[in-house]
Amino acid sequence: MKKVAVIGLGVVGSATAKNLKKFSNIISKRTGIKIKLALICDIRPNFKNFAKKLGVPFTTDIKEVLNNPDIDIVVELIGGYEPAGTIIKTALRNGKDVVTANKALLAASGKELFALADSLGRIVGYEAAVCGAIPLIKNISQSLVGCEVDSVYGVLNGTTNYILDRMYKDRIDFSEALKQAQVNGYAEKDSSLDIDGKDTLHKLCILSYLCFNVWPKYAQVFTEGISKISLLDVLYADELGCKIKLLAIGKCSGNTVDLRVHPAFVPADKPIGQVDGAYNAVSFKTYPAGNLFFYGEGAGGTPTSASVISDIVSIASGQKNVSRKLESVKFKNINDTAARYYIRFTALDKPGVLSAVAKILSEHKISISSVSQKEQCQKKYVPIIMITHKANERALRAAIMKIDKLEFIKQPTQLIRIVNC
Ligand code: HSE
Numbered sequence: 001m002k003k004v005a006v007i008g009l010g011v012v013g014s015a016t017a018k019n020l021k022k023f024s025n026i027i028s029k030r031t032g033i034k035i036k037l038a039l040i041c042d043i044r045p046n047f048k049n050f051a052k053k054l055g056v057p058f059t060t061d062i063k064e065v066l067n068n069p070d071i072d073i074v075v076e077l078i079g080g081y082e083p084a085g086t087i088i089k090t091a092l093r094n095g096k097d098v099v100t101a102n103k104a105l106l107a108a109s110g111k112e113l114f115a116l117a118d119s120l121g122r123i124v125g126y127e128a129a130v131c132g133a134i135p136l137i138k139n140i141s142q143s144l145v146g147c148e149v150d151s152v153y154g155v156l157n158g159t160t161n162y163i164l165d166r167m168y169k170d171r172i173d174f175s176e177a178l179k180q181a182q183v184n185g186y187a188e189k190d191s192s193l194d195i196d197g198k199d200t201l202h203k204l205c206i207l208s209y210l211c212f213n214v215w216p217k218y219a220q221v222f223t224e225g226i227s228k229i230s231l232l233d234v235l236y237a238d239e240l241g242c243k244i245k246l247l248a249i250g251k252c253s254g255n256t257v258d259l260r261v262h263p264a265f266v267p268a269d270k271p272i273g274q275v276d277g278a279y280n281a282v283s284f285k286t287y288p289a290g291n292l293f294f295y296g297e298g299a300g301g302t303p304t305s306a307s308v309i310s311d312i313v314s315i316a317s318g319q320k321n322v323s324r325k326l327e328s329v330k331f332k333n334i335n336d337t338a339a340r341y342y343i344r345f346t347a348l349d350k351p352g353v354l355s356a357v358a359k360i361l362s363e364h365k366i367s368i369s370s371v372s373q374k375e376q377c378q379k380k381y382v383p384i385i386m387i388t389h390k391a392n393e394r395a396l397r398a399a400i401m402k403i404d405k406l407e408f409i410k411q412p413t414q415l416i417r418i419v420n421c
Contacts, residue, residue, distance in 0.1 A: 002316040003038035005065045007087060008078030009047045012101055012128065015301030016075060016308045021054050023309065033316045041065050066090045073315055075308060076100040085109055092122045099311040101128035101304060104198075107205035111215045114323045123321045125311025130203045131156060131280040133303035134296040135310070140210040140284075141322065147286040149211035152250040153421040156203040158278035158299035159186045159194035160226050160246040164263075165276050167234045168243065174229055186278050186299070196225035197246060197261040204248040208259055211284070212252045213327040216259055222334040224262040233344060233414060236372075236385050237265050240342075243273045247419060251332075258332035264419040265342055271295070272421055283421060335394035340369070340418040343400070345384040348408035349376070354384065357403055364399035366391045381410045387418070 006017050020037045028034050040051040040058050051058035065071060066087065074091040076098060078084050084105050088098050098117070100106070106113065106129055117124045127137045131154075140149070155161050159181055166177040178195070181187035193199045201223045209215050226246050237244050242265040251258040266273045271293050275281040280298025285291055297303035347353045354371070361368060367389040376382050388396070400413050 001034040001036055002072045002312070003036050003070050004073045004075060004312055005039040005041060005068070005071045006037065006075045006077060007041045007062060007065055008076065009040065009042040009044070009050060010077060010079065011301035012304045012308065013042070013075075013077035014050065015305040016077060017050075017054060017056065019302070019305045020309055020312070021056070027309075027313055031313065031317070033313055035312060035316050038071060039065055039068065062087060066094055066096075071096060073097050073099060073312055075312065076102060077308070078102075079104070081105055081108065085113075088113060088124070089116060092117050092120050092124070095120075095122070097123040097125070097315045099125040099128075099308055099315070101126070101308060103129040103202040103206060104193075107202035107218075110206065110209060111326070114321075117321060118323055123315050123319070125315055126206070127311045128304050128307035130206050131282065131294070131296070131298040132158075132300060133306050134280060134282070134294050134298060135307070136207075136282060136294055137210065138310070138314075139294070140207070144284075144286060144289060144292075145322070147289045150252060150285045150287065152207055152211050152248070152282060152284050153272060153419070154200075154204070154207070154248040154282035155245050155272060155275045155280055156248045156282070156298065157194055157197075157200045157246060158280055158297075159191065160197075160200070161275060161280070162186045162278040163195070164226060164229065164234070164244050164246065167229070167231055168238065171231065171235075173231050174227060195227050197223045198225075200246060200248050200261045204250060204259060204261060207248070207282075208250050208257065209324060211250055212257050212329065213324045214257060214329050215326065216257075216331060220259065220331040222260040222262065226263050228414065229263055229416075230414070232383055233342070233416060236342065236344070237416075238268075240265065240387070241268050242266060242418070243268045244416065245272065245275070247272075247421070249419070249421075252329075255327070256330045256332050258337060260334060260337075262417060264417045266419055266421055270421065335397070336392075338390050338392050340390055341388045341396060342414075342416045342418060343386045343388065344414035345386070345403065346381050346410045346413070347384055348380060348410070349373075349382045350408065353408050356406060356408075357384070357386075360399050360402050361386075361388075364395040366396055366399055
């Protein structure tokens with residue numbers, strides 16, 4: 001019998017406690033593995049009733065969990081860096097295995113936490129930290145352990161995908177779509193972790209550990225969120241047969257790793273272009289397993305609790321930790337990458353504008369593939385859309401910087417990478 005304590009009764013914690021109670025008999029019948037939810041902990045005393053209804057002892061004192069010799073597995077679901085980091089380290093040192101969904105903490109301190117767990121012969125399960133219910137971690141760390149992963153492309157954040165999807169389907173601005181995301185409980189009141197791309201960054205750092213054997217520092221991953229995406233961009237993407245997605249991209253070539261998070265035009269008819277609503281998806285290019293695509297619910301208490309419970313069962317079944325031996329790699333700077341780009345200028349509608357813009361692009365060796373300006377009666381400023389051929393990012397940025405200084409350019413130029421994944 002493995003005794004489990006859940007710390008933190010947020011959305012994932014309360015769903016985990018309920019479903020652990022509900023499914024422990026079924027798990028035992030299926031596998032013979034016996035698990036008992038033995039203690040629930042939350043610093044908010046009003047959660048005592050929740051625990052009482054489940055028939056599980058409750059405490060507000062984390063030490064009662066960490067110093068309890070009967071608890072075998074500590075499930076940390078409070079999130080954030082501290083006190084979560086100290087709780088996990090103390091639990092490991094006190095001889096307990098740990099399950100966590102804490103992507104921010106793992107992204108920042110996974111290296112130290114996994115090394116500590118290894119040195120103590122303990123396990124840290126983290127299936128729930130990346131893409132909620134999608135069983136990514138076990139698949140990459142176990143099923144694909146004999147494969148090389150060349151690249152990973154993912155929609156790893158449900159909130160931003162929901163926002164971009166609402167903009168597209170309801171023809172609404174970013175701010176209106178964000179409000180809808182908040183009303184429907186996807187985005188937090190402080191939604192910056194999601195919309196600035198940081199949540200996606202945290203998940204990409206964890207995927208990078210599993211796919212490329214490296215823990216990047218945040219500064220080594222170019223990160224751009226979706227707050228500057230306008231309805232106009234979404235509509236132009238549609239005209240080109242594309243959708244805009246906040247992508248996590250990881251690519252490995254030799255000993256160089258290219259990691260980034262940014263919005264991108266992706267083909268609407270490819271699987272990743274069809275990930276709607278708050279869903280997540282990840283595609284991997286591997287050898288010898290070939291191309292793989294995972295899709296499912298990436299957020300929400302109930303789906304995510306399935307991943308937490310799967311880690312608890314794995315630990316209870318005696319599965320060993322197989323942590324990665326880290327490699328020394330170079331990180332590619334975004335300026336050294338190349339892509340096709342969507343560029344939206346906002347310019348005065350008068351003679352010479354287009355030729356001045358085109359001249360600067362040409363001076364920077366940027367070749368234009370298509371240009372579009374729709375007639376807008378009585379509007380002084382108009383959007384000019386250009387799609388480039390493959391261009392170097394450094395050259396493109398230098399050109400845009402010069403163009404944005406032209407007197408007839410009204411606002412900073414929009415630039416979105418086109419990714420054929
Ligand atoms: N804020 C996250 C999302 C929750 O929107 O995907 C799951 O990590």
